[in-house]
Amino acid sequence: xxxxxxxxxxxxxxxVVEPTQKVxxxxxxxxxxxxxxxxxxxxxxxxxxxxxxxxxxxxxxVLDLWRGGDDAARRLAAFGLLISAPAVxxxxxxxxxxxxxxMRVGVVHALANGTAIGLYGASLLARTPARRRALRYAGLGxxxxxxxxxxxxxxxxxxxVNHAEPVPHLVEPGWHDLGTLNDLPDGRPVRRMLGEVPLxxxxxxxxxxxxxxxxSHLSGPLSDGEISDGCVTCPWHxxxxxxxxxxxxxxxxxxxQPVFETEVRDGVLRVRLPGAG
Numbered sequence: 624x625x626x627x628x629x630x631x632x633x634x635x636x637x638x639v640v641e642p643t644q645k646v647x648x649x650x651x652x653x654x655x656x657x658x659x660x661x662x663x664x665x666x667x668x669x670x671x672x673x674x675x676x677x678x679x680x681x682x683x684x685v686l687d688l689w690r691g692g693d694d695a696a697r698r699l700a701a702f703g704l705l706i707s708a709p710a711v712x713x714x715x716x717x718x719x720x721x722x723x724x725x726m727r728v729g730v731v732h733a734l735a736n737g738t739a740i741g742l743y744g745a746s747l748l749a750r751t752p753a754r755r756r757a758l759r760y761a762g763l764g765x766x767x768x769x770x771x772x773x774x775x776x777x778x779x780x781x782x783x784v785n786h787a788e789p790v791p792h793l794v795e796p797g798w799h800d801l802g803t804l805n806d807l808p809d810g811r812p813v814r815r816m817l818g819e820v821p822l823x824x825x826x827x828x829x830x831x832x833x834x835x836x837x838x839s840h841l842s843g844p845l846s847d848g849e850i851s852d853g854c855v856t857c858p859w860h861x862x863x864x865x866x867x868x869x870x871x872x873x874x875x876x877x878x879x880q881p882v883f884e885t886e887v888r889d890g891v892l893r894v895r896l897p898g899a900g
């Protein structure tokens with residue numbers, strides 16, 4: 624849709640994005656923030672929480688079609704509001720670590736959802752069933768706009784997806800030569816290409832650690848990152864991966880980094896994906 628394309632490029636939204644991002648990033652990195660990202664789950668937790676809220680509100684809208692459904696609809700509206708609190712926190716944590724086009728769409732997505740929350744909250748305070756019903760339907764309409772923008776973020780702009788997922792499908796099975804081990808700097812990460820797949824290679828004396836180079840979070844170049852305590856830190860958004868197995872030590876990444884088996888034969892470093900023959 625043309626209007627959504629224009630929304631991605633609307634630099635005027637940066638006046639809201641930039642100060643809001645600074646506030647969102649005040650939450651320190653660590654267990655709480657990783658929980659909100661969904662690092663423990665293996666994928667973002669925000670969409671799951673949103674489904675619970677929107678599902679409750681949609682169910683309330685169905686009940687509002689029949690006379691006598693007001694009490695049950697109010698309970699569902701209240702449940703949706705209860706779940707919206709952790710959904711907002713998780714979404715804010717994810718949004719604060721995205722690129723500028725995603726953040727522009729995301730701030731309007733948040734505005735729509737915030738308006739929906741306000742409308743459903745007002746419906747709980749309204750005195751007559753007719754007014755409560757009208758507020759709930761208004762909230763559902765605005766939440767639908769928020770859902771449309773959330774879909775744009777997820778599927779068109781690839782926010783929250785695993786950007787390293789294609790790697791196993793692009794690498795042929797078996798062992799592949801990466802070059803002479805002695806040509807690699809010892810203890811410093813470098814980037815090497817395996818066909819069309821960039822790899823991070825860290826030589827450790829007579830052996831090496833090799834991971835897919837593009838960060839699973841937003842494709843940041845891990846070979847430009849810092850190495851410390853057996854981990855590499857993405858230079859773009861600070862995701863930390865263990866070099867030994869590619870697992871996530873700290874978010875915002877939620878998916879592990881593909882790791883390669885290595886061997887040195889006749890001075891040549893060779894790699895393969897685990898289980899690839």
